Amino acid sequence: MPRPLATAVREGTFYSAVVFFVVLAAFPFYWMLITAFKTNSDLYDLGNIPFWFNDPPTLDHIRYLFDQTMFARWLLNSFIIGVCVVAITLATSLPAGYSLARMTGRNGEALGIGIFLTYLVPPTLLFLPLSRVITVLGLQNSMWSLILVYPTFTIPFCTWLLMGFFKAVPREIEEAAIVDGCSILGAFVKMVLPISLPAILTAVIFTFTLTLQEFVYALTFISSSAQKTITLGVTTDLIRGDVYYWGELMAGALIAAIPVAIAYNLFLDRFIVGITGGAIK
Amino acid sequence: MVAIAEKLTKRRSTFRFILDRPAVLGPIFVSPAILYVLALVGAPFLLAVYYSVSAYTIYNQSYHFVGLRNFFQIFGSDIFRTTLLNTFIFTFGSQIIGLILGKFGALLLLRPFPGRKLVRALIVLPWVVPVALATVAWQWMFDSLYSVINWTMIALNVIDRSDAPNWLGNPHLAMLCVTVVNAWRFFPFAIVIFLAGITAVPQDVIDAAIVDGAGFWRRNYQIILPMIAPIVVVGLIFGTVFTFTDLSIVYLLTKGGPVNATQVLGNLGFQIGIDSGDVSHGAAVSLVMLPFLFVLVIVLLRFIRRREI
Secondary structure: OOHHHHHHHHHHHHHHHHHHHHHHHHHHHHHHHHHHOOOHHHHOOOOOOOOOOOOOOOOHHHHHHHHHOOHHHHHHHHHHHHHHHHHHHHHHHHHHHHHHHHOOHHHHHHHHHHHHHHHHOOHHHHHHHHHHHHHHOOOOOOHHHHHHHOHHHHHHHHHHHHHHHHHOOOHHHHHHHHHOOOOHHHHHHHHHHHHOHHHHHHHHHHHHHHHHHOOHHHHHHOOOHHHOOHHHHHHHHOEEOOEEOHHHHHHHHHHHHHHHHHHHHHHHHHHHHHHHOOOOO | OHHHHHHHHHHHHHHHHHHOOHHHHHHHHHHHHHHHHHHHHHHHHHHHHHHHOEOOOOOOOOOOEOOOHHHHHHHOOHHHHHHHHHHHHHHHHHHHHHHHHHHHHHHHHHOOOOOHHHHHHHHOHHHHOOHHHHHHHHHHHOOOOOOHHHHHHHHOOOOOHHHOOOOOOOHHHHHHHHHHHHHHHHHHHHHHHHHHHHHHOOHHHHHHHHHOOOOHHHHHHHHHHHHHHHHHHHHHHHHHHHHHOOOHHHHHHOOOOOOOOOOOHHHHHHHHHHHOOOHHHHHHHHHOHHHHHHHHHHHHHHHHHHOOO
16 A cells, blocks of 8 residues: 555555544433523424534523522532532541641551542431431431432542652652741641642542532432432422423533533542552652 | 740740641651541441441431341342342443543543644533432433433434434433433543543653554553553543442432432432331442442552552
């Protein structure tokens, strides 16, 4: 085969493979997007070609979401839950991660791994006893139950993540501050925290997105519409009996998914470093 | 004046003396996180274990001890045995498909080409979007009447409208659907794990292999793969743990149906323990996951330790 032809074939194969992967990964989201803006008559007509608009795009589904359902309330609930969980997580994980990073010897390492392993204890194992705990505390069917429970997986995750980042902060910075008259606490607050802002921001983003992704606990603890999170509300509340409101469902899923997708993409590399704990050096 | 000043300095230094001792400050710093986790993971876990050997239901809240009776009862039921088998098929089926797609996807993304950043951003979508939201998109694509998959196959004359498959209504197809959707959710994670591993392999190792005459496949499977094995195993264990214990995909797509054909442990535990209120049997079903998780964690610990050596 002549060289240019061989190159063309190779390039062609390569780009078709890329297209295959992109379509495989992104088609359901394209489908979400187009469904969200199609009129009902367009959606439910098998004679139409479904991949593009046969009627002009409409904002009806989105309007319906905000006017006729508690969509705005779910957004607000998720936001409040996210902010509270971030606060609890930072308040506990920042000192814990720092302390574990500076602990010398086997103990610190073992304790860190121990905390991280609790991240692997699945919600489907804990939801029964936790719903008992929630009832005893009088939080059943309230979004505050989620604020209490979500830190059980965000604290282990963020402690591990922050521990890794703090290990990379040179000890000399604290030592210099201590020589200059700071206490260890002062050195931590005044020197270590400011230079760790990117790491803290990463922890904030992941805590927030983990609370948005959570489904099992929300499904177990919350049944009234007004207390639901965005993920739970969209997936369980937009179905009336056996009738699905596909346009509304897809619009709701899309609006909830976009911020998470953007945040994750921006912080993806840090996430990988955190989750693998530098399994390769 | 002098006396007061001296006193102040002294008191301040006593206070600072405590805060300056790492042996004191360390435990103070780490304890809130540990206490939170002990109270809301450790204690509930023990309660779950006790539930599974008690007769507790939401209608009869007695902690009466019944030994292993609950476990014998669930292992005696056909539904449970189907569920256990389904859970393994669901987990390993989706992980294998995900790993294969992940390996090939990573090979593609290694090569620089225009628009690679955008392609990567699109390819990781299934993993980054909340799984419940992505699942409803699939639910719509598997719709019994308006399925876009069926529409396409009919338009391409692959099938006839009269024998268009009812994806979620047929027991075998439904199992295939939940497994494929989970593989779809997992493969971008496999891609980024492979990418992280491969880019960490030092270039001089690869150059040396090329000089020694190693071809593309040999480089891939005899040099790169063994080097990235630890990171891939860690990623795989994460995927396996979260798939094995998951219920969201099955709950949203099929609710375990048709007639328990896609039932998995997480969903069965939810139906028995929460929907029916039979907490003790629900807890027993969930606890069956434990030995498997335990094995995975042991493997994980071996790999985390290995990197320290």
